[in-house]
Amino acid sequence: MNDVPIRSSGNHHMLKRGPSKQRITEAEALDIQYHQSTEDSLDRMKNAGFVVFKNLLNADEVSQLRQLSDETGGDDEAHYRQGHYGKTESDPDFRTYNKHISQPFSQHKDFLKIVSRQPAINVIEGIHGYGARLIGGSIWITGAGRYPMGLHIDYLPFALPEDIASDPRVEIPIMISTLHYYLDDLYMELGPTLVVESSHKSGRVPDEDTSWNGKPCKALVCKAGDAMLFRSDLWHGALPNVSNEKRYMLQVHYASPYIDRGFISPFRNRPFPSDILDVCDDHQRRLLGERQEGYPVPQGSYVLKEGLQQFKEDTQWHQK
Numbered sequence: 001m002n003d004v005p006i007r008s009s010g011n012h013h014m015l016k017r018g019p020s021k022q023r024i025t026e027a028e029a030l031d032i033q034y035h036q037s038t039e040d041s042l043d044r045m046k047n048a049g050f051v052v053f054k055n056l057l058n059a060d061e062v063s064q065l066r067q068l069s070d071e072t073g074g075d076d077e078a079h080y081r082q083g084h085y086g087k088t089e090s091d092p093d094f095r096t097y098n099k100h101i102s103q104p105f106s107q108h109k110d111f112l113k114i115v116s117r118q119p120a121i122n123v124i125e126g127i128h129g130y131g132a133r134l135i136g137g138s139i140w141i142t143g144a145g146r147y148p149m150g151l152h153i154d155y156l157p158f159a160l161p162e163d164i165a166s167d168p169r170v171e172i173p174i175m176i177s178t179l180h181y182y183l184d185d186l187y188m189e190l191g192p193t194l195v196v197e198s199s200h201k202s203g204r205v206p207d208e209d210t211s212w213n214g215k216p217c218k219a220l221v222c223k224a225g226d227a228m229l230f231r232s233d234l235w236h237g238a239l240p241n242v243s244n245e246k247r248y249m250l251q252v253h254y255a256s257p258y259i260d261r262g263f264i265s266p267f268r269n270r271p272f273p274s275d276i277l278d279v280c281d282d283h284q285r286r287l288l289g290e291r292q293e294g295y296p297v298p299q300g301s302y303v304l305k306e307g308l309q310q311f312k313e314d315t316q317w318h319q320k
């Protein structure tokens with residue numbers, strides 16, 4: 001049994017701690033098993049903690065979204081930071097490009113096209129319940145010299161002793177998940193994302209760990225257009241960018257509706273240009289928090305999975 005407190009003192013709902021100081025600079029490539037069916041992927045989200053989708057974007061979409069990412073965020077010079085992995089301060093190039101723009105969905109209508117992509121959205125709605133919400137996201141371009149990103153979690157709903165968290169009878173709901181769209185063919189030097197399979201079952205945040213329960217962290221070396229969905233309590237990070245290229249990624253964050261506080265919702269008076277909202281389809285509007293006739297007020301728990309299934313069959317959810 002570990003000695004992690006059930007609740008942190010400062011925040012009663014969430015345990016979030018910055019990335020581990022342990023810098024991981026190399027890892028083996030993950031043996032990717034791509035999404036096959038919703039049921040299988042729901043199972044993987046429960047057990048492995050992540051699932052990878054092949055070609056969620058086609059090549060044209062990848063290049064268009066790369067271009068849009070380049071065009072968003074103003075002056076490029078503003079996105080350089082001091083520091084360059086593997087260089088010393090005396091080096092004249094001791095700086096790194098890091099463009100991280102949050103909430104791109106209200107910046108251009110084409111970013112919204114990626115939030116309701118099948119088959120990923122079926123899995124997302126399967127884990128968060130009907131009424132799953134879009135709660136944020138980002139454009140993230142990481143340049144040469146990006147430092148390794150230590151293993152961390154994004155959101156840990158409950159810290160638990162490891163023997164309880166990993167007991168198969170215990171199923172911690174997935175409150176928040178993230179879909180990473182990769183806009184490059186990833187290779188080791190470009191700094192792929194790292195994941196530790198099943199590490200959400202540790203019940204805690206990673207400390208100096210590089211593995212959990214005999215499973216080492218692995219690098220997601222996938223292709224442009226592929227995407228990974230992972231639960232927020234999975235240990236993840238990234239290798240350093242030791243190439244000469246920039247790495248392009250889009251992040252989309254989803255949550256169960258009872259977690260969402262209308263973070264980005266135009267239906268909760270968050271700023272959102274009306275011309276972008278006007279081109280959203282009904283599904284995207286629901287993800288943004290609109291209540292629509294014929295859809296129940298979401299209860300938002302995966303505990304309702306059976307209910308959700310019945311509801312989807314009754315309403316032909318995705319055909320609507």
Ligand SMILES: O=C(O)CCC(=O)C(=O)O
Nearest residue numbers: 154192193194236237238
């Ligand atoms: O850059 C990556 O691949 C990892 C990003 C990440 O870990 C995060 O945003 O929490």
